[in-house]
Amino acid sequence: MKINMKNNDIVELSKKRKIKHVVFEDATVKKTIVEKFPGAIKTSDLAYIVKSKLSENGFIDAKTLLATSLCCDEVNREMEQDFTSLYKHNFSMGGLAGFAFGGVTSFGAMAHHIPDDGSCLIIFGPHVGVDRDGVVGKVNRRGRCNGSGICCGSATAAAGYCRSVKEGTVNPSPYPDDAVDAQQTYVGNLLLPHADRISCSSDPNVELPMALFDVQHEFMRRIVDKACGEVAGEGKIAILGGVQINTPEGTSEYFLPKVFEIRDNKGALIKDVICNVTVNDLENIPHLLTIEEDDGDDYMEEINANRASDCYTEEKKDDDVMIKFNSRSKICVPPTLSSNLKIFEDATVTNTIALKFPGAVKSADLAKLIKSVLHDNGFDDAKTLLATSLCCDEVNRE
Secondary structure, three states: OEEEEOHHHHHHHHHHEEOOEEEEEOHHHHHHHHHHOOOOEEHHHHHHHHHHHHHHOOOOHHHEEEEEEOOOOHHHHHHHHHHHHHHOOEEEOOOHHHOOOOHHHHHHHHHOOOOOOOEEEEEEOOEEEEOOOOOEOEEOOOOOOOOOEEOOHHHHHHHHHHHHHHHOOOOOOOOOOOHHHHHHHHHHHHHHHHHHHHHOOOOHHHHHHHHHHHHHHHHHHHHHHHHHHHOOOOOOEEEEEEEEEEOOOOOOOEEEEEEEEEEOOOOOEEEEHHHHOOHHHHHOOOOOEEEEEOOOOOEEEEOOHHHHHHOOEEOOOOOOOOOOEOOOOOEEOOOOOHHHOOOOOOHHHHHHHHHHOOOOOOHHHHHHHHHHHHHHOOOOHHHOOOOOOOOOOHHHHO
């Protein structure tokens, strides 16, 4: 069944239907991803596949702690959101280019946060952009109208460093004594053994994230080998690694899985799950609406005929519900319920905070205050980029 719809039609449909997923696909971007990264999966789809496979292997959602090691670039947060929608807040181990610079210490801390009788899921990997022109290694960023920009910047800088060392124009950098820019030095030096592989490839922009993945896979393996014993009881360690593919705003993010396995807390392999991921897994994902972008303002809804009944359901409670998109116009979420939520304060906790940390403000109140102050000083929400430097502990994601 194929239905041509314009933007207004989607909004009108949303008044009558409860829609969970709406995906706008840029044909050029999608074509490039299929050609350059065969096997890549939409991150929203991948999240459901991973959840299903882990459930089959004894993982319980409420007792699974998600840990990610993805590059600090803001374009990588969408994949985290796809997984945190299933597993709640994530422990963040990643630094520049996606390396788990938190190392053994961060893994050990994460392991001690796993719920009782629970397990963990680790997602890691480098990232690369694909822009609206189908160029690999660039992406169109929010609010920037002058074309696309480098993605991943750290990876590109590291590749340039490797090329210069290979050509003899610079000497290899010693590992730094100063922490101010230590991570980038490590990224470059860890990638250096792959300099020839990248420069001699038919498409260095495609080979670069592949080489980075191999380096990070080994890096993560060493971390898990040293710290796996910190996972308590019969807890398991699920590891999903690959290449994250960033896309222009409005188009699905993708991930190319390279490893998906389950290990015990002694580091022994329990199951190589990636071998069990099949096309049939995609058929069981709860897509409710997929719209492919066409020329102009038209959009194409493509629905498999034998799954048409699963594509949308009647909204019976509220006929006025409007479709609400997230920042990338991908996942439809219900109208906010925040106005109806009540926050119950623990008196002992609030009294201690007031006594020990006088002047402390609730984070939700602080966010509103900061927004107001910035508005008074000429900041525009749509043109303001938020950058955070908070501990990797999952409790800090709120």
